[in-house]
Amino acid sequence: MDYQKEILNTEEIERALTRIAHEILEKNKGLQDLALIGIRTRGAPLAKRVAEKIAEIEGAEVPVGILDITLYRDDLTTIAQQPVVHKTEISFDVTGKKIVLVDDVLYTGRTVRAALDALVDLGRPQVIQLAVLIDRGHRELPIKADYVGKNVPTAKEELIDVKLVETDGEDMVFLQKKDKQ
Template sequence: MVVELRVKKELIDQDGIRRALMRISHEIIEKNEGLDDIVVIGIRTRGVSLADRIAAKLKEIEGQEVQTGILDITLYRDDLTTIANQPIVHQTEIPFDITDKKIILVDDVLYTGRTVRSALDALMDLGRPKNIQLAILVDRGHRELPIRADYVGKNLPTSNQEVIDVDLEEVDGRDLVILKEYV
C-alpha cells in the first residue's frame, strides 16, 4: 500500500514568513531586554536557515551582531533506527562556548516535541547555558512531551492525518508553508 500526500492548502507565503520572523525577532529583543549574551542556534536543516534570518533581523533592528550556530541532532533522536539503516550524520557547528549564554533555539515546525528534546540533550552535552528559549515558525500541536515554544510565528492546529511542509528559499528554492494530507 502506497501512502501519498496531497496539497490541501497553502498556509503562509513569503511575506507571511518574513513578517513572522520579524515579529519573533522583536519579541526576542523585548523579552531579553536587548541582545546581551544572546546566541541563535538552528536545528538542522530548515532551523538553520530560520536562525540565520532571525540573526540578520536582530542585527537590523539593534545594530548588534549575534553569534549563530548549527545543531545536528541525528544521534540524539529516539527514533534513529526507524528513520534509516544508515542515517546521515552532519556536523554540529557551534564555534563558541554556550556556557552562560541565552540560547535561542530555532526550528521550523513544533509537533510532538521529540526533536526539541533531542536538541536540548545535544546542547547540554556542549555546555551549561544560562537559559534556552525556543523559536518556532509553525506550532501544529499534538505534543507528546511537555515542551512549549517561547516564540511562535504561527499556530496552525492540524489533525494527525495532516502534515505541515515548510519550504525555505535556502533549501527548497521558495518560501512557503503548505498543509498536506494523506490520501
C-alpha cells in the same frame, strides 16, 4: 496527497520572523549573552534570518550556530539504516549564554528534546528558549515554544510542509493531508 493549502507565503514568513526577532529582543532585554542555534535542516536558515533581523533592529550581530541532533533522536533506528550525521557548527561557548533554539515546525516535541540533550552536552547555558515558525500541536512531551510564527491546529493525518529558499528554492508553508491507504 489529498489536498494542499497554503499557510504562509514569502511575505508572511518574513513578517513572522521579524515579529519573532522583536519578541526575542524584548524578552531578553537586548543582545547581552544572546545566541541563536538552528536545528538542522530548516531551523538553521531560519536562525540566520532571525539573526539578520535582530542585526537590522539593534545594529549589532548575534552569534548563530547550527545543531545536528541525528544521534540524539529517539527514533534513530526507524528513520534510516545508516542515518546521515551532519556537523554541529557552533563557534562559541554556550555556557552562560541565553540560547534560542530555532526550528521550522513544533509537533510532538521529540526533536526539541533531542536538541536539548545535544545542547547541554556542549555546555550549560544560562537559559534555553525555543522559537518555531509553525506550532502544529499534538505534543508527546511537555515542551512549549517561547516564540511562534503561526499556530496551525492540525489533525494527525495532516502534514506541515515548510519550504525555504535556502533548502528548497522557495519560501512557502503548506498544510497537506495524507492519503488514506
